[in-house]
Amino acid sequence: MAFSPSATNLPILTTIMVLLGCFFALAWLRDRRQLYNFSWTIAYLLGAAAGVLLAMRGTVPDLLSIGAANTVALLANGVFWCGIREFEGRPVRPFLAALPAGGWMALCFVPAFYETYPLRVAYVALAVAVFGIVCGREIWRNRRRDPLPSRVLALVVFSTHGAFHLVIVALAVAQPHRFGASLQDSPWFGLMVFERVIQIVALGVILIGLGKERAERDMHRLAMTDMLTGLANRRAFFSRAEAALAQTRHGAFILFDLDFFKAINDSHGHIAGDRALAAFARALEIHAGEGAVLGRLGGEEFGCLLPAGDIGAAADLADRVRDYIAAMRMESNGRVFRMTVSAGVAEIGEGGLDGVYARADAALYLAKSRGRNRVELDDAPVDLAAAASDRVRLLGA
Numbered sequence: 001m002a003f004s005p006s007a008t009n010l011p012i013l014t015t016i017m018v019l020l021g022c023f024f025a026l027a028w029l030r031d032r033r034q035l036y037n038f039s040w041t042i043a044y045l046l047g048a049a050a051g052v053l054l055a056m057r058g059t060v061p062d063l064l065s066i067g068a069a070n071t072v073a074l075l076a077n078g079v080f081w082c083g084i085r086e087f088e089g090r091p092v093r094p095f096l097a098a099l100p101a102g103g104w105m106a107l108c109f110v111p112a113f114y115e116t117y118p119l120r121v122a123y124v125a126l127a128v129a130v131f132g133i134v135c136g137r138e139i140w141r142n143r144r145r146d147p148l149p150s151r152v153l154a155l156v157v158f159s160t161h162g163a164f165h166l167v168i169v170a171l172a173v174a175q176p177h178r179f180g181a182s183l184q185d186s187p188w189f190g191l192m193v194f195e196r197v198i199q200i201v202a203l204g205v206i207l208i209g210l211g212k213e214r215a216e217r218d219m220h221r222l223a224m225t226d227m228l229t230g231l232a233n234r235r236a237f238f239s240r241a242e243a244a245l246a247q248t249r250h251g252a253f254i255l256f257d258l259d260f261f262k263a264i265n266d267s268h269g270h271i272a273g274d275r276a277l278a279a280f281a282r283a284l285e286i287h288a289g290e291g292a293v294l295g296r297l298g299g300e301e302f303g304c305l306l307p308a309g310d311i312g313a314a315a316d317l318a319d320r321v322r323d324y325i326a327a328m329r330m331e332s333n334g335r336v337f338r339m340t341v342s343a344g345v346a347e348i349g350e351g352g353l354d355g356v357y358a359r360a361d362a363a364l365y366l367a368k369s370r371g372r373n374r375v376e377l378d379d380a381p382v383d384l385a386a387a388a389s390d391r392v393r394l395l396g397a
């Protein structure tokens with residue numbers, strides 16, 4: 001946002017920046033939690049204001065068309081960088097963002113600098129290059145945690161923008177005669193105009209794409225997440241479990257069910273019941289660790305697939321969770337209550353996920369029928385038909 005084309009092309013660039021600023025302003029007004037859209041609004045509008053000041057060169061004092069214009073342009077770059085950090089969930093650095101603009105203002109009071117056009121070009125180009133490189137780094141470093149397809153394009157645009165301005169710096173220092181008395185006298189002028197237009201348009205489109213990709217990902221995540229517990233919902237659990245089993249034919253499955261959950265709702269209210277479900281989900285996450293596939297399958301029923309475990313390891317995990325829940329004290333409206341959980345454990349075998357789910361379900365039925373607050377394995381001779389017909393009565397109790 002620091003270099004400008006001729007008066008003929010400046011209105012085009014300024015108009016593009018105003019339009020992009022308006023777009024991001026509307027996006028921010030739709031969701032004011034997305035502060036990065038507000039930052040990008042300010043950045044593009046500051047860039048447009050800088051373009052207006054630059055276009056007035058010769059009709060207003062140089063203090064405005066040179067000093068103030070590039071100060072505003074460098075501030076626009078800094079605010080834009082703050083928006084990138086907000087997009088990535090990182091704290092903004094206002095002082096660092098304003099530092100290049102402050103340095104420019106200070107140097108403008110140094111005659112040797114202000115009167116040497118190539119030095120001014122080199123300073124501004126270096127600041128723009130640094131902003132381009134750090135913005136690219138901010139976007140790229142989150143690629144694993146937040147994999148958005150347009151990150152690659154953003155990196156290319158930022159890196160190219162930064163590299164181009166580093167070339168300008170080198171030329172301004174090594175061959176200052178190429179820049180003449182003003183930017184318009186430089187043979188690089190046409191290329192700079194072209195690069196600026198492409199960079200502004202491409203980056204605006206990419207930023208819009210990044211926002212859209214994140215919104216779509218969040219919607220998909222919501223559709224696959226149980227909102228109360230934060231675990232995968234039934235659909236997501238079975239999808240992830242099938243994917244995990246496609247990599248290995250071994251493992252074990254645990255089916256948990258909170259005991260007398262209806263009584264908790266009836267005695268302490270549904271809010272207490274919701275808290276009990278959320279507390280169990282957190283306990284399951286803590287004990288299961290990484291690698292386990294967890295989900296709320298419906299009501300008070302939870303699933304846990306251990307792709308790398310056997311039935312012994314699964315039984316041990318289930319028993320640790322059971323002990324933890326039994327020792328947990330919960331409070332609702334000043335009243336303390338406890339809860340327990342039963343679990344059925346089965347090892348992956350023939351029949352795949354459906355088969356192991358049925359066998360874990362039968363083992364859970366056995367745990368319920370033997371008094372609850374216990375873990376049972378599927379090696380007991382259980383009538384699966386009887387288990388299927390009786391489990392609704394037992395689990396609802």
